[in-house]
Amino acid sequence: MSPAAGRVDLVVVGGGIIGLATARALLRVRPGLDLGLLEREDTIAAHQSGHNSGVIHSGLYYEPGSQKALLCTSGRVEMEKYCTAAGIPWDRCGKVVVASEPDEVAALSALAERGRANGLEVEELSAAGLAEHEPHAVGLASTFVPATGVVDYEVVCRRLADEVTERGGRILTGVGVESAIDTGGGVVVR
Secondary structure, eight states: OOSSOOOOSEEEEOOSHHHHHHHHHHHHHSTTOOEEEEESSSSTTOSGGGSSOOEEOOSTTSOTTSHHHHHHHHHHHHHHHHHHHHTOOEEOOOEEEEEOSGGGHHHHHHHHHHHHHTTOOOEEEEHHHHHHHOTTOOOSEEEEETTOEEEOHHHHHHHHHHHHHHTTOEEEESOOOOOEEEOSSSEEEO
8 A cells, every 4th residue: 555546454544542552453353454554644643642641540530430430440451461561661650639728628538439439549648648658749638549650652652553564554654634435335545
């Protein structure tokens, strides 16, 4: 497949973490699939995937039992497993949420309960406990969530891209999609 013409079994649009992970998953379940991934920028992970805080979220904030909470929890576990297996450095460093005003203390307590309802270990800390745990933070109270981690998602994206190409997929950067037209016999992507 060249940027100008070619025929493939499947096209994935977008070279961020979602597009790359989707392409990788498709090639794992369908070996031999002729897959092309198109990214309009000159490099993969050029936007949010390569320019975020790097947090592996614990699921603290989501409504217990909600799809977001369940997917966040399973996604965290899968990301940790993937990074470990792929040799990508990551750290489960935990997260401290701080109440700095008196009216934030009750909300912080409710957040801790929400975290527990989502199956997380949550440690509520007094001002003194916060100072001991994180000496550079100041607050009236805090909640520590050990399950939160960090990773360089640009590195994750590069590894996913390597796996896509190792499995025969082709990644074309600098190729934006203008349209996709169903012809009845296939889809023409321009």
